Amino acid sequence: MPRRAVLIFAAAILLLAAGLGGYAWTIRQAAQPQGSGVALVGGPFSLTDQDGRRVTEKDFLGRYMLVFFGFTYCPDICPTELQVMTAALDAMGPAAEKIQPVFVSVDPERDTPEVMKAYVANFGPRLIGLTGTPEEIAAMAKAYRVYYAKAANQNAPGDYLMDHSSIIYLMDEDGSFVKHFAYITDVEKLTSELKKAITVSP
Structure with missing residues (x-):
């Protein structure tokens, strides 16, 4: 395979891997429990x-x-x-x-x-x-x-x-x-x- 084609193929593999990694990270973040947004200040006294x-x-x-x-x-x-x-x-x-x-x-x-x-x-x-x-x-x-x-x-x-x-x-x-x-x-x-x-x- 010509050197130029090898480089293009390698770049494509890297982009695909990066895309899959980003997708996996997004899924993990979405699956994590989200905060309520309520400040934990105050209470009984x-x-x-x-x-x-x-x-x-x-x-x-x-x-x-x-x-x-x-x-x-x-x-x-x-x-x-x-x-x-x-x-x-x-x-x-x-x-x-x-x-x-x-x-x-x-x-x-x-x-x-x-x-x-x-x-x-x-x-x-x-x-x-x-x-x-x-x-x-x-x-x-x-x-x-x-x-x-x-x-x-x-x-x-x-x-x-x-x-x-x-x-x-x-x-x-x-x-x-x-x-x-x-x-x-x-x-x-x-x-x-x-x-x-x-x-x-x-």
């Missing part, structure tokens, strides 16, 4: 609010939840995010009645209900503060995929800070995850996104 009452996720059914995890001794990020949440809800007018803002402490050692009550009062009457035992806080943080850890101060152990995720979570009326907002989200953007979220939801 049982904590204590700033008035000392026990609260679970069922107490929020029928309203959206806007949830932020932090701690009252936080010097900057927490008050900034809570101010953004408060301002966005104020800007929404009557529509904000559909949304319950919630601040969950990741520092139960210091954030007692009494401390939480004094703190959340700085951000208007809407905000609910939740705290609990270390185990209860850990369970809710795990459900929401929240990172937190004590940042020890060797010189003053009682003045430690908490490293933690800085994300605002929006949950729907059934307690299911809708979307999250990063730390860089400003009041205007958060207001707009909240309006869209509660408008398009059934």
